[in-house]
Amino acid sequence: MSVSERTLLGPGPSNPYPEATLGLAAPLLGHLDPEFITLLERTCERLRSLWGTENPLTLPLSGTGSLGMETAFANTVRSGDVVVVAVNGLFGERMCEVAGRYGAEVVRVDHEWGRPVDVQRVLDAHPAPKLVAAVHAETSTGVVSDIGALGRALRERSDDTLLLADCVTSLGGMPMALDEWRVDIAYSGTQKCLGVAPGLAPFTFSERAWERRVQAPPVWYVDLGLLGAYVRGGPGGRAYHHTAPTAMVASLDAALARIEEEGVDSVSARHEAAGARLREGLQEMGLELFAAEGHRLSQLTSVRVPDGVDSGKVRERLLRDYGLEIGAGVGPHAATVWRIGLMGHNARLDRAELVLSALRRVLER
């Protein structure tokens, strides 16, 4: 059976690091094998290091990034809790929906899509929310927000509010310092800047969040009380919860090792250089960037579809003629924006030149 090879320059998945693919295909370990436990502990430690946190409860959840969001709300929200959500794209929208299902009284702070989160407006939205949630790198728009400024301002005001950050498109592609930023709860996905296939949700939960967590939340699968007993162990040793996806964890571990070896700063610089060249090249072509200047992600660039150009046809041609995937826009911008990712293994100058050249050719014809 023939298999097509794609260059995945959409909003994710991206092409995995070669090390991650080797990790996937390595001989499988059982989830209770002492060797796998060592590997899992190492993976958790590597996630802590990359995220800049000492949270003991840091682990890869057995699902995609969306399961990270579910886990965050399921374990923190009780019916009637006030949750302030900064909405500046699809994933902020989704946080409102998910928080609402757990009975939160959601206070939305709406922003124009393509703009970063306004810290002051979020602070002003409610004097004492139980939780504030914001997206670090909005996958739907290519915008980065200053989570550190938000976290420090919240903590200065009160000790009563927890901060949740969606890091799906940021982890592995830019510097992170969750503890310094006063982030209590964060999740990511493996298929973006971490350079691994989709399937796991790296997750971290502070001791402050742990003390205030929901006991026995409705969702058994992501009950952190139970998951904690497996990952952290306890007086009776590790308690079996569910079969960990061992191949995916081995793959994540291998990608994290690769990132460590290259150096986190070099990896971030690589993302920056590739993103800068892409933005420059797109503007040279006369295209207009969508995200607000000064708040553009390097790993994910949003660009307006030129007037009169059929967004879908361009994407189809790129896929057909070049095996190259870029993303459409989302929601109100579905047909008027493209999203181009240079993430993880694809955060390279050669990928930037490839997509620029291919896009130029397709637009010229």
Next chain:
Amino acid sequence: MSVSERTLLGPGPSNPYPEATLGLAAPLLGHLDPEFITLLERTCERLRSLWGTENPLTLPLSGTGSLGMETAFANTVRSGDVVVVAVNGLFGERMCEVAGRYGAEVVRVDHEWGRPVDVQRVLDAHPAPKLVAAVHAETSTGVVSDIGALGRALRERSDDTLLLADCVTSLGGMPMALDEWRVDIAYSGTQKCLGVAPGLAPFTFSERAWERRVQAPPVWYVDLGLLGAYVRGGPGGRAYHHTAPTAMVASLDAALARIEEEGVDSVSARHEAAGARLREGLQEMGLELFAAEGHRLSQLTSVRVPDGVDSGKVRERLLRDYGLEIGAGVGPHAATVWRIGLMGHNARLDRAELVLSALRRVLER
């Protein structure tokens, strides 16, 4: 970094089919790529065929088998619903716990561990439950129950009760006919008889269950209304829900293709022959099988640890000297039972001889 190679003869994961490993390592596709959509549809069709169902809503969920259980209850149970659960091992126990979290009024029908589900007792437990749940192949004890007898008896009595079957350890290892058996909801896991790494939960939901489903259940990640719009499509086409774990789905598809090529009957016969030889060999060694005679799974054999033998030490030696993993017992039988799986790619006579010989050697010393 060196990697150990294990022969995984515990209760799962088992060693994947070589085809499944190749599928994992194949060039990654995006989750919206037309080629991936074709692959996903083919996978769903192959799952239908293997399960013996025509349920349109049949798909691999993005999590491990436990997420299948969660999805089943989250989408069927409303607060106060009567749910009868047949408990004859750990996974029946867990169904009580999960159903309870969704507010079910759980009616337990307890059985001695190692015994199959008693259809009459389940029928007698309640005259008109909303849902009856039972485990087809109990991973904790190695027992098979007659789900077809249960399903037909329930349907004969009334049209008001849905039947849920846990097929984690049965799918891919034995003949299945869900529609004939009148099963409405079923889930499995990839890491047992399907011969794939852990990480996906094949799931199926009948039209009867769909009509009675919970609208907007608490758990967004497994809301079948939303997942259905992605997998089945709708008037507006496929609605994006979350990024599918494309590498794992490609791996599952490859394993299902392998099973089809070998022939489902041959695969079942291979499991039967391997299991029969294992049971025979264990009894020749003077060991006592745990599961009730006539109700023993071929793919998973439970055997009592001989008096005076340290269960853990034997398992450690098998792992250290032979790279061979077998499982401990569970719950009250943790130290007194071993569980030996011959599943999927490992359902072979050579694996049976290997574990018999190695176990004999370790017990003799």
